[in-house]
Amino acid sequence: MSDPLRLAAIGVGRIGIFHACHIQELAEETGKCLLVAVVDSHEDTALRIAKELQNNQKETVHAFKSVDVLLAADLAKGAVIASRTEDHLADTRPLIDVGQRVLMEKPLAHSVEAAAHFCAHLSKKPECKVALMQAFMRRFDAPLIHAKGLIDNGLVGSVFKIVSILEDDAPPPVGYNSPGLLRDMSVHNIDETIWLLGERPSTVSAFGANLHNHKVSTVHEDHDDGFMQLEFTGGAIAQIQVTRNHVAGYRNETHIYGDKGLICVGRFQEDPLHVSVEAYQKGKIVHKKTFRMRDFGTGVPVFLERFGPAYKAQVARYVECCLEDTPFPVTQEDGLNALQVTQAAVQSLVRDGCKVSIEY
Ligand SMILES: NC(=O)c1ccc[n+]([C@@H]2O[C@H](COP(=O)([O-])OP(=O)(O)OC[C@H]3O[C@@H](n4cnc5c(N)ncnc54)[C@H](O)[C@@H]3O)[C@@H](O)[C@H]2O)c1
Structure with a gap:
């Protein structure tokens, strides 16, 4: 079996913490992924959540306060992004620019103009065009x-x-x-x-x-x-x-x-x-x-009570697409539409x- 996909959870607020937990559960159940870091611009939140999540796995869960510091540490190969909506693009773009594929919460951006501009940026390179999965969990x-x-x-x-x-x-x-x-x-x-x-x-x-x-x-x-x-x-x-x-x-x-x-x-x-x-x-x-x-x-x-299994299935599909190098079923274009x-x-x-x- 191939190495597990090493993932970061970026933004560990109300929903991000559950994305991080789902990564850990999938790691345990399938061995296909591994949570290596949590990132939150509230550093105390990042540290507290990393400590909590550490109880669920033996590999270290690192805590970072920004995507820049995460990238500098060179630990993760992908990410689930659930930061504030106004931070989605700033948190996503550096990851995609270094060749990562990410699962990003809805909405794609804070405004349609920013979303359209970002989609245009992604469409410039074939590898960037297929680098974003938009988290519309209803499809799962x-x-x-x-x-x-x-x-x-x-x-x-x-x-x-x-x-x-x-x-x-x-x-x-x-x-x-x-x-x-x-x-x-x-x-x-x-x-x-x-x-x-x-x-x-x-x-x-x-x-x-x-x-x-x-x-x-x-x-x-x-x-x-x-x-x-x-x-x-x-x-x-x-x-x-x-x-x-x-x-x-x-x-x-x-x-x-x-x-x-x-x-x-x-x-x-x-x-x-x-x-x-x-x-x-x-x-x-x-x-x-x-x-x-x-x-x-x-x-x-x-929303966790209604869509809990769908959120997990969505992360599972994201991981599979990354490992198999296949296109995501929901993309930035769906988010833009x-x-x-x-x-x-x-x-x-x-x-x-x-x-x-x-x-x-
Ligand atoms: N798919 C869904 O059903 C669903 C449900 C809830 C939220 N979401 C999306 O997930 C994203 C996060 O939502 P949430 O409900 O978890 O939000 P939240 O407010 O609980 O957390 C968002 C993150 O922002 C950080 N944060 C808070 N104040 C900040 C500040 N002043 N500066 C910088 N960072 C700050 C928090 O630490 C946290 O990491 C949003 O984009 C939202 O649309 C999706």
Whole structure:
């Protein structure tokens, strides 16, 4: 077997720590990767997390305060990047420039302009073009993959509408760096609809509001509630609903309407660890499968309860692509497309929901 891929976890905040743990678990289970370092611009955080993670492995977990120091140490051959959104590009570019391939959290960048500029930079060299995997974990989520299989097998006929809902029950943590509600949250739903429908939308109409969260959160965001309708050239539409205001609990649902029936993925309910995929035709349930998510215990972020196995599967795929030298299934172009849709959505939103063409 080839040597394990030596990895750094860059940004070990709310989600980065779980990426680091998943690297360690995959190291234990497959021997294909190894966590060698954590990096955080809060050096005390880097040191504390490295110490915690050291309990899970015998090889040293080094702690660094910047990507520059990580590179100087020449320990890692790849990285999972989950630093603040505004730091994504500054943390990623030096790694790719020295020939590494990385898995980078969404969104690709803080603005569409920065994202487009970065994609242009990557496309200058063939090795850089294939160096970034964008972390859209829904594409590795077993319930959504199952639903996609049902669509592709024709269970609900021709799909004409997708309703995708992502509703947080609480504000982002103190100090969280948001590029705006739509760029931060709806990029997940946008990429999901593009993946499920197999095409990009051509127009968007969007609305935003400030209803509740802005009164209780210290994190600055343009809106705390958003809605958008996307039109696809094939005739389908997608309706995307994102909010920080679903105080009753985290809500994550996808409903897929076809001319033969309906598929529902997820349902708001008390137990977040069971995710059902149900298909209906003429008022009858024709298919049902329930997926058990991983129980991390209490106190983990809500998105971990819903997507824990998907985050791990995503890291596993990243490692395999690096070891086998194959292209990533999700790239910077997917990240850019999602941001381009949000850019048009923001333009629509300030014009009270006027339909705006999306420029790619
Ligand atoms: N895929 C998903 O479902 C998902 C979920 C959550 C977050 N994310 C993404 O992951 C990234 C990190 O999000 P998070 O929720 O872990 O954020 P976080 O705020 O918990 O942590 C981000 C990192 O920024 C560091 N940091 C905090 N304040 C800083 C400052 N002033 N200067 C420099 N660094 C600072 C923290 O130490 C930490 O390493 C974001 O880009 C976010 O969009 C993705």
